[in-house]
Amino acid sequence: MELPEIIIIGDNTFNKDNLSKLIKKKALLLTGPNISDIFAEKIEAALKGFEYEKEVVNTSTYDEAERIYNKYLGKDFEAIIGFGGGKVLDVAKYVGYKKKVHMISVPTSASNDGIASPFSSLKGGKHPYSIKVKPPRGVIVDLSVIMKAPKRFILSGLGDLLGKFTSIRDWKLASIEKNEYYGEYASKLAYESAKHAMISTKGIELLKYVSVRNLMEALISAGVAGGIAGSSRPLSGSEHLISHALDIIAPEKGTHGEKVALSTVFIAYLYGINWRKIKSKIQEVSLPSSFSQIGIKRDEVVDAILMAPSLRPERYSILHKLRLSKDTINNILDEINI
Template sequence: MPLLARMVGTPLAIDIGPGAIEALAPLLADRRISSGGHVAVAVGPGQGEAIAAVLRPQLANAEIIPVQGGSVEAAMDLSRGLRSGFYDALVGIGGGRTIDVAKYAASLAGLPMVAVATSLAHDGLASPVASLTEGGRKMSFGVQMPIAVVVDLDYVRRSAPEMRRSGIGDAVSNLSAIDDWRLAERERGETVDGLAVTFARTGAMAIIDRSDSIDDDRFLYALADALVLSGLAMAVAGSSRPCSGADHEILHAIDHLFPGSANHGELAGMAALFTCHLRDDADTAAHLDACLAHHGLPRVPADVGLTPGQFAAAVHHAPSTRPDRYTILEHLGLDEREVRRRVDAYVGAVDR
């Protein structure tokens, strides 16, 4: 009998909701990740430390390890510590940088990793990709996806509003990435995975036209689901392709040329809006623009402290950040003068 289905790798458990942290120890035991709580717990600054204090009575055999920053060096330091001990798993608690460090360190050490997210800033919480800095540049590394994902909405609500807004920008930018992937299919014969596209698009569409806000429970559930679906899309595709196109090339260029302008998701949303204008996709641009405006996300370069000239420089530099990726930027092949003309037209259309 022919095999008419395929196996899709996913986390063993995904727990999203208020009070989810309180169920972490039972989750580790019930899923046979660590029956005795012999785990290393990597905690980031801020809420990660507060959560670690809550978990200590539950996980008496755990070792708490503070993690600072989001660099390859921090991940390698953590990995060396993991290899020198005896742990069933690594639990990473914190925001995106801490979880990415934990994912990379766990992969190096050959340990399963549990992601406990204190914010919903980007789609890395369930993805097989770690975004880390190396030599002053942001790089993406393939890693094992988390064996379990926990999102406690009580802690998410306490995160800075810009962190929750950032997750929105990252989720809806999937629409731009999907268009770029389809373009690469048409122009270069690149294989597109329809299931990965379905996951990525479903996450974006669940967010883009909502009228509620980052302070509403229903919205936070939807946002968490969207970011998890994005991670699953990348796992199915075997790369970040369904969630990272020209928009992410542009944001990485901004991070390199003008570091500190804004956070990841805020830049992703704005860059995705720009790429819609490059494609003359008025319908998607209208929905995306309305979503960004509704949630107070950046829409034009001035919103993140950049001039049109600086943004144009980032757009021109963007293809060099992912030379293996074909997007609308590579397709158009715009020179500096034409990039600046397109940026000015985009700013004029949006900022009015």
């Protein structure tokens, strides 16, 4: 079980004092192409007195992560600081893992649950899903930064959390039918994280400070659940497999959380749980309530649902069990109207 050692949440928390709890010497700062300009003064103030080098992460791909790793192969760093969105954090975790140094997670948005998880999701590799690395040693959530993020990315984090309602059911199903390990505590933590976010939807839609903080805490808790489980099982089920399939079939359409949220409605229907309530929460905020709203066609959705089980044959889920036909999928999509 590997978990973050330090988690700090609040206003203006990305500062020298808090960084001093995690690093003493030299660090490599990874950030996005625009983020470093927007928060230049904050970054400079926080890292004043530390020796560091800065590198811009252009894409969240294996090629980009390997480029950065190889560029700094002969240099020693005490830590890798990821200051950015999910793409930056995924690359930072991967580089830190390969260099065998600590990673410090400083998110600039609430777009997914990778903030504190021991998983890195990089495109262009052998598999279109997350790989296990190491969790961040420290997580510093500066709400003065998060509140400046585009609303769409904040809502995307809510969408990612909704997926926990079905991912834990897939995990339980695999335990019952395939004798797979099932962690009751990790499952409960993931569930409570999603539930915690759901009660704050109205406030999240209005970007209320307390509600956004609740969302960040829920995203961190979900990531910790993955660390406790030692796998992404409590975080990622068949709803994520559909999202990954859509990444292949309809690339660059919709955010991760938007696709997960809609896929969760579909999987909730298969499990016979209250899919209408999940959909109502999606509609309560500015998340898309249909795939067409993010430019994904019906036939692409159907193909993604058919493809999803093949992406991870070993990751047993309700899609593996039911092996739905194209006609059945279309009928369900008509009924739930996504």
